[in-house]
Amino acid sequence: MRISFTNIIPLPLRDRLTQRSSDIWNTTLTLEQGEWVKIKAPSGTGKTTLIHIVYRLRQDYEGKIYFDDDAIDSMKDESIAGIRQQKMAIVFQDLRLFPQLSCRENIQLKRVMQDPVYAEPMIDTMAEALGVSHIMEQKAGICSYGEQQRVAIIRSLMQPFEWLVMDEPFSHLDQVNTAKAVQLITTECKKRNAGLLITDLEEDNHFTYTRQLQL
Numbered sequence: 001m002r003i004s005f006t007n008i009i010p011l012p013l014r015d016r017l018t019q020r021s022s023d024i025w026n027t028t029l030t031l032e033q034g035e036w037v038k039i040k041a042p043s044g045t046g047k048t049t050l051i052h053i054v055y056r057l058r059q060d061y062e063g064k065i066y067f068d069d070d071a072i073d074s075m076k077d078e079s080i081a082g083i084r085q086q087k088m089a090i091v092f093q094d095l096r097l098f099p100q101l102s103c104r105e106n107i108q109l110k111r112v113m114q115d116p117v118y119a120e121p122m123i124d125t126m127a128e129a130l131g132v133s134h135i136m137e138q139k140a141g142i143c144s145y146g147e148q149q150r151v152a153i154i155r156s157l158m159q160p161f162e163w164l165v166m167d168e169p170f171s172h173l174d175q176v177n178t179a180k181a182v183q184l185i186t187t188e189c190k191k192r193n194a195g196l197l198i199t200d201l202e203e204d205n206h207f208t209y210t211r212q213l214q215l
Helices: 011-017 047-054 077-086 103-113 121-129 145-157 175-192
Strands: 003-010 028-031 036-040 061-067 088-091 163-167 195-200 211-214
Touching: 003 011, 003 047, 011 061, 047 061, 047 163, 047 195, 077 088, 088 145, 103 121, 103 145, 121 145, 121 175, 145 163, 145 175, 163 175, 175 195
Parallel strands: 036 195, 036 211, 088 163, 163 195
Antiparallel strands: 003 028, 003 061
């Protein structure tokens, strides 16, 4: 799936963002499936806003964003739901785990709602790879934020996707756990020839990016 932007500018940030140069806001940009794209920007310049626009959680913007040739603001809810189930996995900055459910149940819920890529035992394989096997039966709400980040990453990788979208996914992980997560994400994206769209505050060499963009 191709993602294209045409003169996108979020209305709440319009006055601020039109005064600065950007590779995304108020310009034309196309991301092809299979690209690994890093979006770097300081706080307050719309990283999370962009992620929410791409996932069509927000529509308070000017311009157009397209999935292939379809403008997403004109797509029916069922079509957007299908894309979220089959073509776009996401790790939100605020993770959006259900705190009253166990970590395993949070991951399983995603599998029940969508066509899973893997059988259930893969949950334990990924949990072991990311060092969170010991919390799988704990309620997500009592786990550390770093543990929750790793659970959210596993949840995203259990569904089909052509794009993996991640909003500062390693912000609470140390170098060792970041490296483990990067290895797992790299393996899964390569298996599926999927694109990676990731935001962060700083420069990094976690992945071999196709390009790095300034927001």
